[in-house]
Each structure stands twice: as structure tokens, then as C-alpha cells.
Amino acid sequence: MxxxxxxxxxxxxxxxxxxxxxxxxxxxxxxxxxxxxxxRGPTIVWTKENPTPWNDIKPNEGTKLVTVNQHFDKGLIFGAAAFSAQYNEDTHLASDVPVRTVRAALRYGINAFDTSAYYGPSEIVLGKALRAVQSEFPRQSYLLVNAPNFFSSMEGPILMISQMTKCGRYGLNQSDFDYSPATIRRSVERSLKRLYDTDILEDGQYLDVVYLHDIEFVCEQVQPPDAHYHALALTPEKAAEYGLAESDKARIRGPGDQVILDAVAELQKLKSEGKVRNIGITGYPLHTLLRVAILVHHKLRQPLDVVLSYSHLNIQNDTFGHFLPEFKAESRANVAQVIAASPLNMGLLTPRVFPWHPAPDELKALAQNAIALSAQNGDGSSIVDVALGYSYRRSREMGVPMVVGLSQLHEVHQTVKAWRRSVLEDIVRESFGSFKDWSWASP
Structure with missing residues (x-):
């Protein structure tokens, strides 16, 4: 030394x-x-000079957390309602997290996005995020699916981005609903600009799906006073009380129903113009959605392409499956595609239940008990893991796509992990071939 x-x-x-x-x-x-x-996550401003966040990971850098464009079952839809003030702070929405979350979902193969004009800045945030990742997922490579039964027609690893939005609802109050044809048209055109992140629309730009949002607040109320178990509406004894009797198929119950029909007719015009490829309705009450879908089919002589109901295919409420055959039946609603949403029941099946959640206190208390039961399992599972696993397994059994709200990277990874688990169960079971459900002799 x-x-x-x-x-x-x-x-x-x-x-x-x-x-x-x-x-x-x-x-x-x-x-x-x-x-x-x-x-902290910087505040990101998307401009022509800065189209992507400062810490963007380019696909050719060899640093990928997930596989790009792998084959993925098209059963998951990215729910962008979480890109709103109802679920996240403005600082989160203005950060680079939304674009990173969208990019992670696309890399996993989740390529359908659900949003709404009602979700505050959601359409804007989503549109800018899609543009921000265009170097990896260029706009010109999008294959926007135009088949009515668009999810079942998707096959293989081809990149297909499906944009779905809603119109007619623009706030929390009854006065914030506007289903007039003129407003529906303006809303769709504004959504196109937001989701394509442009001020001037070009020929060939369209939305895959446009729904009338939360129709139960506009149509006529046809149900008994205490209608908490929706499956009762399908029984012969109760069908008439819910407007689901065979004789009610083309019956307009009042001005609210006519407003719905006029709004659907305007969406049909937009569809014929090529601005919209599929039209539908959304809402919470399954019996109301079914009644209106049947009415549209038999009154306008043209069925809806798609119907979405939320919070009815989860571990607390699994009513969705009872209604599925009625929605699909040609003699009833004849809907090509039915979609479920919110496997976590609008956050009820999470440790953090938002104050605005409509569930009564008794149900919220039971949900907290379910959280405790999940934690006691000892294998590290949370109520979110349990709830996602249940809903994804059930949705795959029914062949129903599921909209799941995503706004964080860890949520994308968690939901894909749960989905893959449900897929793996099917693969393992099918691997037994002719020995599936086979029993050996004993004695």
C-alpha cells in the first residue's frame, strides 16, 4: 500500500x-x-412538442414491464370513469399516471375503453393518453371493430382499439339529463373531438359504441315500490308489475319512454352517417334496461346493439345472469352484446368506500365484514382479489365482457393477474380432455 x-x-x-x-x-x-x-409525478402538458411524458419508456429501449401486444382474451374493458374527480384528485389526473396506466393496459392487450361525457375530464384525459402513446400504438394501426357483436368477433393478437362513450347525462341532478336529439348529436360530436384529441373532425373518425347514459332517470318508472331483488321481475307472478309481460313489448308508458325512443332514433341516424358504429343503453336496474330494450326492439323495429348494466355481476350481487337470456332472446330484446361493469361494486368491495356510494349503511357494514373475512384467510388475499376473481370467473362462464375501473398501474397489474387466474382454471380443466368429469371404478 x-x-x-x-x-x-x-x-x-x-x-x-x-x-x-x-x-x-x-x-x-x-x-x-x-x-x-x-x-411526486410531474404535471404533464401534452403538446405537439411534448407528446409523451418526460419519463416515457420507448418500446425499443428493451425495458418493458409487460409483454406488448400479446394474445389476450377480449373480455376486459378499461373503465375510464376513474379518470374523474369522483375517484381521483385533479393532481392525479394532470400527472403522468393516466398515460402510464393506459399504456400498461394496451401492452397487456386490453384495448377497449369505456368513458362518458358525465365523467368530467375522463374523455379528455383518455383521448390525450391515447395520443401520448401513439408512438407505440399509432392511431393509423387501430382497427376499430364495426361488427355489431364486436367482442365475439375479435380474434388473435391484432391490435384493435375500441372507444366507447355515453351521452345524455351531464351532471348529478335530474335537470342535468338532456336526451333531446340536438343535444345527443352535439354530445357525440364533442366526444369524437375529445377522444381523437382534435379540434377538427376528419372523415372516417367514429366511435365504436355510444350509449344513452342511465336511462332509468329519464324513462317511465314501472316497478313496485320495494324492488330490491330484480330477479323477481322475471317471474310470471311479477312480470306485469315491471312492464315485462308479453303484452307490454311495444307499450309506451308515458313521455319519458318517448324521449328514450327519440334519442335512440337520433343515435340510429348518427350510426347511418358513420359517426357511430354501435348504439345502446346503460343503467343500474336490470328490469328497466330490459323493458326499454324490448320496447326499442318492437317499437322501432331495430334492436339495440349493446346494453350495459353495472354492479350486478359481483360477489355481493350476481343477478346479471338471470337477465342475460332475456336480453339475448330474439322474441324479447334481441340485443347482440350485453356487458357487465363494476366487479368491485362501485368501490363497495374495497377498503375505501366513497361517501357518495348509494348502498345503505347496513350493506356497507356487511362489506366491511367481508373485507375482514378476506384478510383472515392468511394467504395475503384481499377483498379486491376475491371479488375480482369471482366476477371474472362468472363473466367468462357467461361470455360477457366486464368493464373494470382503472386509474393506477397497480390496478392494471392486479386485474390482469385475477383475469389470467380465471383463464388458467379453464385451460387446466380442458387439459384433461376425455377424462374431464370421468370417474374411476370403486370398488
């Missing part, structure tokens, strides 16, 4: 050490700044 080195090790404050300390200080300070910025 040289005399200089021995002297340095004896005296850490030697003059010779100062350059080393300077370099170490710069590295530590720079690393701290980077980690702090990464943790």
Missing part, C-alpha cells in the same frame, strides 16, 4: 479526497432529485 493511500485512509479530510467527495455529492443529490420527481 502506497504512503499516499495510507495517509488518505488515516485522514478522511485529506485534500486529495475532496474531488471524490464532490463527485459523490453530485451523484447523491441528482439521485435524490430524480427519485423525488418520480415519486
Amino acid at each position: 502506497s504512503g499516499l493511500r495510507r495517509g488518505f485512509m488515516k485522514n478522511w479530510f485529506a485534500v486529495e479526497a475532496l474531488p471524490i467527495y464532490a463527485v459523490v455529492g453530485i451523484v447523491v443529490a441528482g439521485g435524490s432529485w430524480y427519485l423525488t420527481r418520480l415519486a
Whole structure:
């Protein structure tokens, strides 16, 4: 060991050490700044000069958390309602997290996105996120599906981006619903601009699906006073009380029903113009959705392409399956595609239930008990894991796509993990071939 080195090790404050300390200080300070910025998430402004976030990972950098464009079952739909103030703070929506979340979903193969004019900035955030990732998922490579039964027609690893939005509802109050044909048309055109992130629409730009949003607030109310178990509406004894008797198929119950029919007729015009490829309705009460879908089919002589109901295919409420045959039957609603949404029951099946959730306190208390039961299992499973696994298994059994709200990267990874588990169960079961359900002799 040289005399200089021995002297340095004896005296850490030697003059010779100062350059080393300077370099170490710069590295530590720079690393701290980077980690702090990464943790906070900068406010991102999407412009022509800055189309992607500052920490964007390009596909050719060899750093990928997930496989790009792998074959994926088209049963999951990205629910972008979470890109709103109801679920997230403005700082979150203005950060780089939405674009990273959308990109992760696309890399997994989730390529259908559900949003609404009612969800505040959701359409804007989603449209800008899709444009921000266009270097990896270019707009010109999108194959927007136009078959009425568009989910069942998707096959293979071809990239298909499906944009779905809603119109007619624009706020929390009854006065915030406007189903007039003129407003429906303006709303669709505004959604097109938002989702294509443009001020001027071009020929060939269209939306895959446009729904009338939450029709139960507009149509006539046809149900008994205490209608909490929707499956009762399908029984012969109760069908007439819900307007589901065979003789009610083309019956307009009042001005609310006519408003719905006029709005659907306007969507049909937009469809004939090529601005919309599929039209439908959404809402919560299954019996109301079914009654209106039947009415549209038999009064306008043209069935709806798609119907979406939320919070009815989950571990707390699994009523959806009872209604599915009625929606699909040619003699009833004849709907080509039925979609379920919210496997976590609008957040009820999560540790953080939002104050605005419509569930009564007794149900919220039972949901908290379910959270505790899941935690006691001892294998690290949460109520979210249990609820997602249940809903995805059931939706796959029915062949029904599921809309799941996503706004964070970890939520994308968690939901794909649960989905893959349900897929793997089917693969393993089918692997037994002719020995599936086979029993050996005993004795």
C-alpha cells in the first residue's frame, strides 16, 4: 500500500479526497432529485412538442414491464370513469399516471375503453393518453371493430382499439339529463373531438359504441315500490308489475319512454352517417334496461346493439345472469352484446368506500365484514382479489365482457393477474380432455 493511500485512509479530510467527495455529492443529490420527481409525478402538458411524458419508456429501449401486444382474451374493458374527480384528485389526473396506466393496459392487450361525457375530464384525459402513446400504438394501426357483436368477433393478437362513450347525462341532478336529439348529436360530436384529441373532425373518425347514459332517470318508472331483488321481475307472478309481460313489448308508458325512443332514433341516424358504429343503453336496474330494450326492439323495429348494466355481476350481487337470456332472446330484446361493469361494486368491495356510494349503511357494514373475512384467510388475499376473481370467473362462464375501473398501474397489474387466474382454471380443466368429469371404478 502506497504512503499516499495510507495517509488518505488515516485522514478522511485529506485534500486529495475532496474531488471524490464532490463527485459523490453530485451523484447523491441528482439521485435524490430524480427519485423525488418520480415519486411526486410531474404535471404533464401534452403538446405537439411534448407528446409523451418526460419519463416515457420507448418500446425499443428493451425495458418493458409487460409483454406488448400479446394474445389476450377480449373480455376486459378499461373503465375510464376513474379518470374523474369522483375517484381521483385533479393532481392525479394532470400527472403522468393516466398515460402510464393506459399504456400498461394496451401492452397487456386490453384495448377497449369505456368513458362518458358525465365523467368530467375522463374523455379528455383518455383521448390525450391515447395520443401520448401513439408512438407505440399509432392511431393509423387501430382497427376499430364495426361488427355489431364486436367482442365475439375479435380474434388473435391484432391490435384493435375500441372507444366507447355515453351521452345524455351531464351532471348529478335530474335537470342535468338532456336526451333531446340536438343535444345527443352535439354530445357525440364533442366526444369524437375529445377522444381523437382534435379540434377538427376528419372523415372516417367514429366511435365504436355510444350509449344513452342511465336511462332509468329519464324513462317511465314501472316497478313496485320495494324492488330490491330484480330477479323477481322475471317471474310470471311479477312480470306485469315491471312492464315485462308479453303484452307490454311495444307499450309506451308515458313521455319519458318517448324521449328514450327519440334519442335512440337520433343515435340510429348518427350510426347511418358513420359517426357511430354501435348504439345502446346503460343503467343500474336490470328490469328497466330490459323493458326499454324490448320496447326499442318492437317499437322501432331495430334492436339495440349493446346494453350495459353495472354492479350486478359481483360477489355481493350476481343477478346479471338471470337477465342475460332475456336480453339475448330474439322474441324479447334481441340485443347482440350485453356487458357487465363494476366487479368491485362501485368501490363497495374495497377498503375505501366513497361517501357518495348509494348502498345503505347496513350493506356497507356487511362489506366491511367481508373485507375482514378476506384478510383472515392468511394467504395475503384481499377483498379486491376475491371479488375480482369471482366476477371474472362468472363473466367468462357467461361470455360477457366486464368493464373494470382503472386509474393506477397497480390496478392494471392486479386485474390482469385475477383475469389470467380465471383463464388458467379453464385451460387446466380442458387439459384433461376425455377424462374431464370421468370417474374411476370403486370398488
